[in-house]
Amino acid sequence: MGTWYFEVDNDGTAYRQMVHNEDGSWITSNRKHESRHFLLAEHPLDPKEPYYEEISQAAFEELWQKQLLACMEDWQRIQRLFPIGARVEGWIEVFFPQGTLINLLEPRAVGLTDTSALEAGTPAEWMYPRFRVLAEVSGYDELNQWVLLANAELLGSQLDESESGK
Incomplete structure (x- = not known):
């Protein structure tokens, strides 16, 4: 344990x-x-x-x-891959108190977006893990080594197993 x-x-x-x-x-x-x-x-x-x-x-x-x-080497690599202002795609991983965590389709790259903003105007049936998200990089959460995402929108489709690397 x-x-x-x-x-x-x-x-x-x-x-x-x-x-x-x-x-x-x-x-x-x-x-x-x-x-x-x-x-x-x-x-x-x-x-x-x-x-x-x-x-x-x-x-x-x-x-x-x-x-x-x-994990600093990974974190620095992720920041280079996801510069502020870049449009990114990913999929919902999990909901945390801090917001919605987004898998950014890169090893160890995690995005964070505001859950209530994501829910606004989104059908409730899309607010589940594996649903695709499009967003803009707005900054970095150094405390958790997460990429901060703004203007996130759900695309209405789920990532299929072959795309997730599983």
Whole structure:
């Protein structure tokens, strides 16, 4: 099981999560894991439960920053591939408290767009994983190493298995 770390708000909603496995490997919520997908607690956590032990925000940040540094080469490559202003295509991966995560069809490239803006004027039946998205790169989320996307629109079709590299 390893050691699990969560960053939560006052309501117990997890925004970031890390798992330090017993074999020494790490899983972080900002990156897709080959077997765990995007790992983030789906339900509010109650920090008063006896199996949780609180650590400081500084301690969490120190661990998080080590994981970001380990992926810095990938992150710099992704920023070069997705310059601000570029139109990009991808597909919905998952919905997080921060917004909708978009697979940008490049290894380890994750986009983030505003869920409520994406929902506006979009049929509800399109708001599911694997639906195609077209958007514009508007910046970068350095805290999670995500490409920020604006003016996102759903195209109404799903990515088929052969296109996803699965």
